[in-house]
Amino acid sequence: MKALVYHGPGAKSLDDVVKPAIIEPGDALVRVTHTTICGTDLHILKGDVASCPPGRTLGHEGVGVVEQIGSAVSSFRIGDHVLISCITSCGRCENCRRGMYSHCASGGWMLGNTINGTQAEYVRIPHADTSLYPIPVGADEEALVMLSDILPTGFECGVLNGKIAPGGTVAIVGAGPIGLACLLTAQFYSPGAIYMVDIDDKRLAVARRFGATHLINSATTDAAAAIAELTGGRGVDTSVEAVGIPATFELCQDLVAAGGVIANIGVHGVKAELHLERLWSHNITITTRLVDTVSTAMLLKTVAAAKLDPAPLITHRFSLAEALTAYDVFARAGETGALKIIITP
Ligand SMILES: [Zn+2]
Ligand SMILES: [Zn+2]
Numbered sequence: 001m002k003a004l005v006y007h008g009p010g011a012k013s014l015d016d017v018v019k020p021a022i023i024e025p026g027d028a029l030v031r032v033t034h035t036t037i038c039g040t041d042l043h044i045l046k047g048d049v050a051s052c053p054p055g056r057t058l059g060h061e062g063v064g065v066v067e068q069i070g071s072a073v074s075s076f077r078i079g080d081h082v083l084i085s086c087i088t089s090c091g092r093c094e095n096c097r098r099g100m101y102s103h104c105a106s107g108g109w110m111l112g113n114t115i116n117g118t119q120a121e122y123v124r125i126p127h128a129d130t131s132l133y134p135i136p137v138g139a140d141e142e143a144l145v146m147l148s149d150i151l152p153t154g155f156e157c158g159v160l161n162g163k164i165a166p167g168g169t170v171a172i173v174g175a176g177p178i179g180l181a182c183l184l185t186a187q188f189y190s191p192g193a194i195y196m197v198d199i200d201d202k203r204l205a206v207a208r209r210f211g212a213t214h215l216i217n218s219a220t221t222d223a224a225a226a227i228a229e230l231t232g233g234r235g236v237d238t239s240v241e242a243v244g245i246p247a248t249f250e251l252c253q254d255l256v257a258a259g260g261v262i263a264n265i266g267v268h269g270v271k272a273e274l275h276l277e278r279l280w281s282h283n284i285t286i287t288t289r290l291v292d293t294v295s296t297a298m299l300l301k302t303v304a305a306a307k308l309d310p311a312p313l314i315t316h317r318f319s320l321a322e323a324l325t326a327y328d329v330f331a332r333a334g335e336t337g338a339l340k341i342i343i344t345p
Contacts, residue, residue: 002345003057003120004323009047014323017057020116020124025072026090028128030082034142035062035118035343037330038086038149039176040267044112048269052113059119060086060111061148063141066132073128081135083300084118084125086111086149087293091130102290107131109290119323121345133296136304142342146181146310147299150340153265153291154181154242155299161287162238162263164189169234171195171227171255172212174242175203177313177339178265182240183210184308185299195236197223197251202337210312224254231257241265246272259283313340320345 005015022029038061044052066080076082088110089101096104107127111117116124125131135141159182164170168191172179175198186194196212198204199219208215214230216223227236235257241249244266252262253275262284274286302308315338318326326343329336 001121002320003116004059004320004327006044006052006054006056006058008054010045011054012045012058012324012327014321017120019122022068022070023124024126025070026127026129027070028066028073028076028082028125028132029068030064030084030123030125030132031067032062032064032118032121032123032345034064034145035059035345036145036148036340037119037327037343039178041112041327042331043267043269049113056112057116057120058112059117059123060109060113061145062118062123063135063144063148064123067122069128075129076132076134081141083133083135083144083296084111084123084148085131085133085293085296087291088126088131089293090127096130099292099294101292101294119320119343121320133300136300139304140311142314143309143311144300144303145342146313146340147296147303149291150177150181150313151185151299151308151310152293152295154178154183155185155295156291156293157265157287157289158182158240158242158263159185159189160295161289162240162261164191164238166190167192168237169193169195169231169257170238170240171197171236171252172240172242173197173218173223173248173251173255174266175200175207176242176333179240179242180207180210180313180339182242182265183207183212184310187211188302188307191238193230195227195230200334206339218251223251227255234258236260238263244268246270250275253279256282256284261285261287264288314342315339316341318343
């Protein structure tokens with residue numbers, strides 16, 4: 001079968017690889033019908049993710065059809081349409097029992113990292129009973145790919161950790177797919193204002209359509225001064241870091257009000273400064289999290305009830321045969337306007 005394979009920093013190709021097979025009794029083999037590329041895949045290709053070795057099939061998001069199940073799988077049958085969670089969880093270990101699936105003793109972020117991933121015709125899913133979700137009949141399956149990773153990530157790491165509340169003020173720094181996923185799900189809680197900060201006017205225009213109340217281009221405007229003015233010098237109740245570089249984490253420290261929360265979502269590759277000399281008396285909370293995907297079932301219900309529409313996050317579509325082009329378009333998002341790219345084997 002065809003798969004997009006990582007071959008070390010800067011190197012990837014579409015290869016013919018052996019079709020995966022059931023290894024453990026809890027495994028399912030899923031025929032991938034739609035997958036996508038994540039910013040994290042670009043981190044891997046830069047050589048930033050030491051746990052992902054050369055030879056690995058990339059991808060941790062997707063939907064598909066169950067092709068085969070191990071003897072212990074009881075919740076899914078052959079032919080079921082399923083959403084693949086980016087987090088694999090056993091459901092039984094100590095961390096799973098407290099809802100921290102991202103740190104499952106025999107799971108966590110495995111797909112496209114420590115085991116072969118979803119940018120392929122088929123993928124093996126360990127702990128299938130607790131790592132797959134049934135797709136309701138009639139659902140827009142392509143749009144549900146947004147629920148593998150980015151929507152639970154934006155919601156759990158940004159909205160829930162950020163304690164976004166009715167009438168509150170929110171700044172989201174970074175209007176990429178994750179920042180936009182946070183913007184969409186923040187509105188479940190009716191915040192009073194959502195300030196979207198980015199350096200790309202095209203992405204800010206998307207944020208406006210998705211419900212941002214104020215747009216701030218931090219390349220041309222002093223974002224901290226602008227938000228100070230908009231909030232009467234108070235700052236925001238929640239500042240969400242959705243980029244993953246020191247400058248944006250430091251900006252979040254400038255934006256947060258006394259008693260507020262800095263909710264980090266970004267994947268950071270280098271150390272960032274923490275201004276405790278200013279923040280020690282500010283009563284703030286800083287949160288970090290790897291998505292646990294505990295909200296996936298809830299998010300599926302909000303999509304079914306038309307309270308959340310993930311489809312507008314999709315900007316481009318390619319076949320698996322065109323995967324290298326898809327990566328190029330995604331990596332040049334500033335020029336191409338790419339948000340999420342659907343790849344269909
Ligand atoms: Zn991802
Ligand atoms: Zn576990």
